[in-house]
Amino acid sequence: MLAVLMLEQTVQIVSNERDTDSYFRLVLRAPLIAPLIQPGQFAHVRVWPLKDALLRRPFSIFQVSGDTFSILYKTVGKGTDALARLGVGEELSVIAPLGHGFTVPERGGETPLLVAGGYGMAAMYLLAQRSPQRGIVFVGGRRRVDILCETEFRALGWDVRVTTEDGSHGEKGLVTEPLIAELRRKPPVPHRKVFACGPTGMLKAVGKIAEEYNVPAELSMDEHMCCGVGVCLTCVIPVKTGNGWEYQRTCTEGPVFEARQVEWEETR
Amino acid sequence: MNLSIKIGKLKLPNPVMVASGTFGYGVEYAQLLDLNQLGAVVVKGIRLDPVRGNATPRTVEVASGLINAIGLQGPGVDGFIKKYWPFLKTLKVPTIINIWGTTVEEYAEVVGRFDALGGVGALELNVSCPNIKKGGAQFGTDLKLLAQVVAACRKVTKLPLITKMSPNVVGIGPFAQAAEDAGSDALSIMNSYPAMAIDIETRRPKLANVTGGLTGPCIKPIAVKLVWDAARAVKIPIIGMGGIQNAGDAIEFMVAGATAVAVGTANFYEPQTPLQVIAGLREFMEKHGMKDVKEIIGSVQIVK
Numbered sequence: 001m002l003a004v005l006m007l008e009q010t011v012q013i014v015s016n017e018r019d020t021d022s023y024f025r026l027v028l029r030a031p032l033i034a035p036l037i038q039p040g041q042f043a044h045v046r047v048w049p050l051k052d053a054l055l056r057r058p059f060s061i062f063q064v065s066g067d068t069f070s071i072l073y074k075t076v077g078k079g080t081d082a083l084a085r086l087g088v089g090e091e092l093s094v095i096a097p098l099g100h101g102f103t104v105p106e107r108g109g110e111t112p113l114l115v116a117g118g119y120g121m122a123a124m125y126l127l128a129q130r131s132p133q134r135g136i137v138f139v140g141g142r143r144r145v146d147i148l149c150e151t152e153f154r155a156l157g158w159d160v161r162v163t164t165e166d167g168s169h170g171e172k173g174l175v176t177e178p179l180i181a182e183l184r185r186k187p188p189v190p191h192r193k194v195f196a197c198g199p200t201g202m203l204k205a206v207g208k209i210a211e212e213y214n215v216p217a218e219l220s221m222d223e224h225m226c227c228g229v230g231v232c233l234t235c236v237i238p239v240k241t242g243n244g245w246e247y248q249r250t251c252t253e254g255p256v257f258e259a260r261q262v263e264w265e266e267t268r
Numbered sequence: 269m270n271l272s273i274k275i276g277k278l279k280l281p282n283p284v285m286v287a288s289g290t291f292g293y294g295v296e297y298a299q300l301l302d303l304n305q306l307g308a309v310v311v312k313g314i315r316l317d318p319v320r321g322n323a324t325p326r327t328v329e330v331a332s333g334l335i336n337a338i339g340l341q342g343p344g345v346d347g348f349i350k351k352y353w354p355f356l357k358t359l360k361v362p363t364i365i366n367i368w369g370t371t372v373e374e375y376a377e378v379v380g381r382f383d384a385l386g387g388v389g390a391l392e393l394n395v396s397c398p399n400i401k402k403g404g405a406q407f408g409t410d411l412k413l414l415a416q417v418v419a420a421c422r423k424v425t426k427l428p429l430i431t432k433m434s435p436n437v438v439g440i441g442p443f444a445q446a447a448e449d450a451g452s453d454a455l456s457i458m459n460s461y462p463a464m465a466i467d468i469e470t471r472r473p474k475l476a477n478v479t480g481g482l483t484g485p486c487i488k489p490i491a492v493k494l495v496w497d498a499a500r501a502v503k504i505p506i507i508g509m510g511g512i513q514n515a516g517d518a519i520e521f522m523v524a525g526a527t528a529v530a531v532g533t534a535n536f537y538e539p540q541t542p543l544q545v546i547a548g549l550r551e552f553m554e555k556h557g558m559k560d561v562k563e564i565i566g567s568v569q570i571v572k
Contacts, residue, residue, distance in 0.1 A: 005299065006299050006300065007299075007300075008300050008539060008540065046537060046538065052331045052332045053329060053331075054329065054332065054333075054334070054484060054485070054533070054534075054536075054537045055329050055334070055536060055537050056536075056537050093538070095300070095539070223324065224324075224325055224327070226327050226329075226334065226336075226536050227290075227535070227536040227537075229292075229296050229297065229300070229539070230292060230296045231290065231291055231292030231296045231297070231312075231535070231536075232289075232290070232327065232336070232338070232536055233321060233326065233338045233341050234324075234325075234326050234327040234336070234338070235324075236321070236324060236326070236341070237324075246320060247320060247321055247341060252296075268323065268324060268476070
């Protein structure tokens with residue numbers, strides 16, 4: 001049994017501001033939750049004004065600061081639309097921190113190569129902040145507005161390599177292109193390890209590339225969730241076992257899995 | 269104030285339990301609420317062997333509800349006993365094991381295994397899961413098969429047997445009677461209602477399994493009516509469930525004839541719900557000057 005220390009709390013909104021386009025940053029005061037948060041974990045948020053949409057919404061945790069933590073979200077449906085309308089001082093119910101996150105490199109250990117698709121970048125900020133070694137972050141998106149928290153990563157002293165599909169910011173192309181270029185570089189960065197968060201298609205590509213270059217990789221898998229705590233078995237992905245594969249929960253065994261564990265043939 | 273009730277020979281400290289499949293094996297919620305405050309913990313359905321479950325997507329949110337087609341993923345009897353029973357047997361409140369099979373013989377075999385385990389509070393026979401090809405609702409929607417499976421299980425255990433009923437029948441009365449006559453000590457009413465949701469842009473079903481079972485507040489009025497129907501058909505206690513979100517919902521089921529209730533889908537979005545229901549039930553009894561929760565059971569007034 002995984003020892004996850006989680007809490008259900010009613011927390012107050014400290015700020016909830018538009019970042020770019022349809023992206024928002026939500027800061028919550030959660031003094032009991034904030035100190036428990038590990039990189040790659042998520043918060044399960046109940047947006048009360050939703051009325052007939054009952055379920056909580058899971059969000060990766062972006063930053064932790066003192067007694068607050070923040071999330072970076074995109075308005076994509078009624079849950080996030082309702083969330084965007086909430087103001088300072090209003091309350092939300094949060095269950096957090098949840099899930100099995102990224103393995104933070106040890107001092108003198110791996111050099112992290114982070115690969116992010118769009119706001120997947122937010123889920124890796126804590127990892128970058130808590131990693132003793134600075135690394136490289138590869139971030140890709142469709143347009144300039146899809147590239148988020150670049151400033152925050154640069155402020156950590158990280159090498160940020162941006163790609164956009166329309167070429168409006170950074171290099172034109174896919175995030176995997178500069179990643180491959182880096183992995184081909186001679187001599188290679190010592191003890192490289194890939195960490196990725198983004199859409200499933202990107203994760204699959206990153207997983208294959210890491211395998212090809214024989215570099216370990218951890219992937220934060222994105223699946224629809226319902227309970228968030230491991231009982232409903234909605235958010236499962238196929239994971240290799242000794243003699244086949246089984247469905248494991250992205251909310252509990254994940255969201256972060258080793259890339260070589262994922263049975264891509266059985267993913268949809 | 270007395271909140272205790274009995275399901276067969278099993279005494280529960282209060283009438284509020286959790287519905288199978290919405291509470292895992294208890295341990296998952298142990299950090300969020302005190303399980304020992306519940307009337308009973310009811311675990312997710314278990315069959316003899318491990319079950320992989322259906323492909324994803326497995327659930328879809330709909331207005332005031334949820335459609336699921338998990339496919340009873342589970343560790344099987346041995347896996348459950350090894351992984352979850354050591355925790356569950358430390359609880360002060362009873363554990364009710366929900367079991368299922370693909371044949372009458374398998375149901376009886378699983379019942380036998382849990383009978384032999386010792387310390388189990390009661391067994392709930394899932395004859396009503398809509399999301400598996402073989403087993404489940406196949407038994408609960410056929411009077412003969414239902415009687416056979418309950419009788420076969422009755423033969424191999426003295427533990428209280430609860431039959432979890434399908435809502436997908438023309439009239440629940442005869443099915444309730446069949447389960448009672450075959451030796452069931454109680455009925456759980458109801459399981460999820462067969463349902464479907466489609467993405468209009470892709471024209472594809474929103475669930476990989478195409479169809480699933482509807483749960484949540486949107487099914488509550490259907491469940492209350494089924495409880496009311498069944499309560500007039502049998503003498504054994506009924507555990508009412510379907511969309512309970514608060515004490516008022518639970519009391520409504522009891523007024524309709526339920527002896528106990530189970531909180532289901534609400535656990536997914538508000539894990540404190542069962543405890544809030546218990547607190548609200550106490551308040552209601554106080555307000556109405558009731559000394560025993562049994563005063564609520566079947567108290568519906570039909571004015572002609």
